[in-house]
Amino acid sequence: MDLLNKIAIVTGAGSGIGRASSIKLASNGAKVVVVDFNKETGEETLSLIKEQGGEGIFVQADVSKSEDVQKYVNAAIETYGRIDVFFNNAGVIQKISPLTEIDDAEYDRIMSINVKGVFLGLKHVLKIMEGQGSGSIINTASTAGIRSEHSMAVYSASKHAVVGLTKSASLEYVKKGIRINAICPGGVQTALTNSVTEMFETNGYVPDELPNMRMGRYAAPEELAEMVTFLASERASYMTGSIVLVDGGLTL
Structure with a gap:
């Protein structure tokens, strides 16, 4: 297995x-430090890892x-002694609305998470990896970090920032x-993308332009997991x- 006995934080x-x-990381041999704000869903993920014979x-x-x-x-260092992989993934989506209607609290929420x-994750994990002389970090940006999405100005700005942090840190x-x-x-x-449709229904606001899903479908999370595991x-x-x-x- 590609990541046998490697220590990963997600x-x-x-x-x-x-x-x-x-x-996926666990199925490839990694021991996973599962991190989430939601205790219930985080522990569910850990249970799924253990059900397939993984550790975390x-x-x-x-x-x-x-x-x-x-x-x-x-917790990673005390339990496993090192950090080999860091999937710096946590993020939230903004309430879809015109820029002028985004309030200060919503801006702060999006940029903070x-x-x-992402910055704090890099700051603390890089100190450990530098001491080891090795490590792989994968940040989650978005297509909105490459081009802007209509009525998602703050989210787009936040993901452009993730791209900038990635390039500078690398x-x-x-x-x-x-x-x-x-x-x-x-x-x-x-659940994050499902909430977008709910926003349209709740707020009665639909952007002038919507993303063009050229393949005619959304990706499955497992398809992204393949790329994360590769990186x-x-x-x-x-x-x-x-x-x-x-x-x-x-983005074509």
Whole structure:
């Protein structure tokens, strides 16, 4: 198995891409530190890992709080002694609306989780990986980090920031044995994307333009998990600073 006995941390692991990737990493031999704000869904993911014979622990954390990020890093080190893979994945979607109607609290919520959470994860995990002289980090950006999405100005800005953090961090650590890449999903069948339709129905607001799902379907979370697992492994040994589109042609 590609990741036999490697230690992986996955944030936002309670659902969607985070859950699918946690299970896939474990099936490839990794021991997984499952991190989520939601205790119930996070523990469900851990149970699914153990049901297939995998190993891991669960840590409840708010990724926007430095002390919580330090908590999941400490848990990984105290339990397993190192961190080989970090899937810096936790994120939220904004309430879809015109820019002028986005209130300050919504802006702060999106940027706190999507940008500060990714930054804090990088900050704390990189210190460990630098000491080891090795590691692979995968950040979750979005197609909205490559091009803007209509009526999602703050979300688009947050994911552009994730792309920028990925490129800058990869440049800093390119000679230190640490690879840092980002995936850009575009339309994945998760609770997060399901909430978009609910927003349209609840708010009565539909953007002038909607994403063009060129393949005629959303991706399954497991399809993104395949890319995460590849980037985590030595098969991607010459990849760093890469912003990888997994979008079914959405950005074409």
